[in-house]
Amino acid sequence: MPQEPKLAPTLGELLQERGVSRRAFLKYASYLSAVMALPAGSATALAEGLANARRQSVIWLSFQECTGCTESLTRSFSPTLESLIFDLISLDYHHTLQAASGEAAEKAREAAMAENKGKYVVVVDGAVPTKDGGLYSTIAGVSNLDMLKATAKDALAVIAVGTCAAFGGIPKARPNPTGAAAIDEIITDKPIINIPGCPPIPEAMAGVVSYLVSFGKLPELDHLRRPKAFFGETIHDRCYRRPFYERGLFAEGFDDAGARQGWCLYKVGCKGPVTYNACATLKWNGGVSFPIQSGHGCLGCSEPDFWDQGGFYRPLSTNLREMGPALAGAALAGAALGAGAAWASRRHQESYQRDQSAAEGDKK
Amino acid sequence: MTLLEFARGPALQVAMIIFVLGATWRFFGALLLPWRLVPAEPRKGAPSPIAAAFKGVVVKMWPHKPFQKAGMFTFVNGYILHFGLAIVVFLFAPHILFIKGLTGLSWPALPSNLVYTVGVITMASLVAGLVHRLRSPVLRLISRFDDYLSWLLTLLPVLTGLLAAAHLGARYETLLAVHILSICAFLIWFPFGKLMHAFMFVFSRAMTGVRMGQRGAEL
Amino acid sequence: MMTQTLHASIPQEPPRLTGMSDAVFAEVAARLAEVVAGASAPPIELTAMPLTSEDRADLEQRLGRGEVFATIESAGRSEVWETQFSGVWFVRHFGENDRTASECIEFGAAPAILFSHRADMAAAARRLATALQPANAHETTDH
Ligand code: SF4
Numbered sequence: 001m002p003q004e005p006k007l008a009p010t011l012g013e014l015l016q017e018r019g020v021s022r023r024a025f026l027k028y029a030s031y032l033s034a035v036m037a038l039p040a041g042s043a044t045a046l047a048e049g050l051a052n053a054r055r056q057s058v059i060w061l062s063f064q065e066c067t068g069c070t071e072s073l074t075r076s077f078s079p080t081l082e083s084l085i086f087d088l089i090s091l092d093y094h095h096t097l098q099a100a101s102g103e104a105a106e107k108a109r110e111a112a113m114a115e116n117k118g119k120y121v122v123v124v125d126g127a128v129p130t131k132d133g134g135l136y137s138t139i140a141g142v143s144n145l146d147m148l149k150a151t152a153k154d155a156l157a158v159i160a161v162g163t164c165a166a167f168g169g170i171p172k173a174r175p176n177p178t179g180a181a182a183i184d185e186i187i188t189d190k191p192i193i194n195i196p197g198c199p200p201i202p203e204a205m206a207g208v209v210s211y212l213v214s215f216g217k218l219p220e221l222d223h224l225r226r227p228k229a230f231f232g233e234t235i236h237d238r239c240y241r242r243p244f245y246e247r248g249l250f251a252e253g254f255d256d257a258g259a260r261q262g263w264c265l266y267k268v269g270c271k272g273p274v275t276y277n278a279c280a281t282l283k284w285n286g287g288v289s290f291p292i293q294s295g296h297g298c299l300g301c302s303e304p305d306f307w308d309q310g311g312f313y314r315p316l317s318t319n320l321r322e323m324g325p326a327l328a329g330a331a332l333a334g335a336a337l338g339a340g341a342a343w344a345s346r347r348h349q350e351s352y353q354r355d356q357s358a359a360e361g362d363k364k
Numbered sequence: 365m366t367l368l369e370f371a372r373g374p375a376l377q378v379a380m381i382i383f384v385l386g387a388t389w390r391f392f393g394a395l396l397l398p399w400r401l402v403p404a405e406p407r408k409g410a411p412s413p414i415a416a417a418f419k420g421v422v423v424k425m426w427p428h429k430p431f432q433k434a435g436m437f438t439f440v441n442g443y444i445l446h447f448g449l450a451i452v453v454f455l456f457a458p459h460i461l462f463i464k465g466l467t468g469l470s471w472p473a474l475p476s477n478l479v480y481t482v483g484v485i486t487m488a489s490l491v492a493g494l495v496h497r498l499r500s501p502v503l504r505l506i507s508r509f510d511d512y513l514s515w516l517l518t519l520l521p522v523l524t525g526l527l528a529a530a531h532l533g534a535r536y537e538t539l540l541a542v543h544i545l546s547i548c549a550f551l552i553w554f555p556f557g558k559l560m561h562a563f564m565f566v567f568s569r570a571m572t573g574v575r576m577g578q579r580g581a582e583l
Numbered sequence: 584m585m586t587q588t589l590h591a592s593i594p595q596e597p598p599r600l601t602g603m604s605d606a607v608f609a610e611v612a613a614r615l616a617e618v619v620a621g622a623s624a625p626p627i628e629l630t631a632m633p634l635t636s637e638d639r640a641d642l643e644q645r646l647g648r649g650e651v652f653a654t655i656e657s658a659g660r661s662e663v664w665e666t667q668f669s670g671v672w673f674v675r676h677f678g679e680n681d682r683t684a685s686e687c688i689e690f691g692a693a694p695a696i697l698f699s700h701r702a703d704m705a706a707a708a709r710r711l712a713t714a715l716q717p718a719n720a721h722e723t724t725d726h
Contacts, residue, residue, distance in 0.1 A: 016703070023657035031676060034631055035630065235560050274537040315458070338395075
């Protein structure tokens with residue numbers, strides 16, 4: 001690996017060599033400030049920040065995951081605007097994307113860590129199994145748990161990409177056999193940004209990294225450490241079917257008359273009202289559509305434990321636990337108690353009346 | 365476990381069990397008591413007990429002439445409150461879904477916007493009821509803790525439901541959880557206080573009708 | 584296109600004007616007035632605004648087209664035009680598949696994206712200097 005010069009070129013200089021002008025930065029910045037809803041006019045500042053920044057070293061760790069997050073993030077970038085994100089970062093380790101493998105790959109990770117000590121960003125997709133010493137997932141003989149701790153130790157920040165890394169996701173679904181845990185349950189002394197979603201919206205990832213590179217600080221986060229720019233509103237807040245919700249027009253199934261007329265999907269289990277994500281505005285696959293637009297309710301994939309909310313097709317307003325037998329039992333027990341109480345009361349009345357008539361008989 | 369999961373899960377389960385147990389207990393406890401509580405012979409020309417019971421239930425639905433002026437507010441406000449509650453509870457789509465999930469029964473809903481409006485009216489009527497109660501020395505004298513608690517536990521679900529619908533004051537999932545928890549509190553208190561009148565009023569009015577009828581008293 | 588046939592079977596947002604275009608139009612007037620008074624006005628960001636397609640069409644139609652129209656090829660295509668109101672510029676950036684990535688209305692003599700950046704001009708000057716050297720007489724570009 002070539003020794004980095006004392007001062008690496010700025011991104012502006014780097015891209016200029018490849019014939020990319022500052023207009024490209026400005027364009028990218030207008031795009032990002034639009035999707036992140038940054039204050040009006042911040043595009044210019046963002047563009048300058050990006051152009052004057054140096055490439056950000058990124059070490060990408062993949063743990064208990066399905067590679068869907070990497071798929072989502074890499075597939076969405078065409079060779080135009082959105083691909084600029086890959087010019088902003090120097091992806092020093094990503095065992096799915098990098099050419100090197102085995103020992104060589106691990107060496108690259110260690111080299112990047114040593115070179116950029118305290119300055120690199122760790123991106124994690126996948127949950128970390130913690131049960132039985134973390135033996136359920138290992139890379140090159142090292143458990144995910146140990147690798148995460150070692151890599152995060154000298155990191156600037158950690159970005160947990162996808163619901164598995166952010167909240168434990170599907171590996172953590174009941175009964176969670178591997179003791180899967182979210183990144184922020186393990187790393188507690190570093191700034192952590194969660195970008196949940198199954199998979200997460202690529203623009204969110206691009207936006208957060210660009211913000212980090214350009215402004216040198218974390219974007220504003222919510223109580224679950226999600227960037228508010230993308231997770232500030234619910235799907236329901238921005239859903240185009242919302243007028244149907246308000247009018248009480250609901251599809252009862254996926255192919256009934258209501259569904260064909262595009263009515264609200266609340267009754268078929270839509271979790272949009274409690275799901276914070278940007279699908280309804282940014283949409284997917286380059287703005288083509290998002291689940292609700294394609295006729296399916298929101299699964300709530302960017303929320304903690306979305307897998308264990310009683311079922312994807314169960315309406316939000318229903319109870320989560322089985323009640324039938326318990327309620328039947330309660331009714332029987334209540335009836336028995338009532339009958340018992342009435343019986344006791346009758347006996348009391350009878351004995352009272354007996355005493356009364358006895359007393360009256362005495363008087364006579 | 366998030367607050368919403370707790371509310372939709374264990375909280376609702378426990379509250380429903382207490383509600384069903386308590387309500388059936390009181391219901392059967394009262395109905396299995398001896399029915400003939402009027403030892404005296406019925407007056408001559410007294411209506412049959414069934415007719416008297418029926419009359420007791422119906423006649424009490426409107427104030428007596430002499431009381432019309434004084435009692436009108438209570439009656440009108442009471443009707444607004446009760447119809448409002450019934451509409452909000454039973455004709456709001458998410459509520460019907462809840463009932464359907466429990467019982468399998470369902471029926472058409474009203475437009476959500478209309479239900480919100482009714483909810484606001486219901487709340488206004490609850491507040492008006494309390495003000496009326498507090499301003500009347502007699503009502504204040506006969507009001508007990510039960511009355512105020514029952515009032516509060518009725519108000520809270522309406523209030524939190526409206527806030528949730530309007531996304532006001534907190535994040536929606538928190539508002540929804542608080543709404544469900546307020547219903548849990550309502551359900552738990554229901555069998556043990558005056559809220560139980562929802563099940564009992566028919567029987568108590570009928571009993572009054574029968575007693576009065578046997579004594580030949582005009583209702 | 585495949586996506587279009589798919590879309591045809593699933594009803595999209597109901598076509599309607601929400602009044603948002605009126606609001607944006609009024610804001611345009613206010614900001615241009617500020618610029619005329621000598622202040623500067625930030626752009627109006629349209630991308631994330633809850634505008635229906637009818638709102639967008641209505642706004643675009645009311646702003647109209649003026650004398651200038653420019654296409655920019657930088658990280659994909661962008662289109663810029665002066666509206667029929669001098670000093671009010673419409674800027675639209677395209678992403679992949681000619682999808683609109685972002686759009687905004689800018690105010691002033693010209694939108695920022697049209698200006699050449701100092702850094703680019705400096706780089707160009709260096710290239711020109713290199714090209715002027717006799718050895719590089721035929722080289723006009725360094726990449
Ligand atoms: S489809 Fe889902 S997100 Fe959209 S309005 Fe209905 S409940 Fe809300």
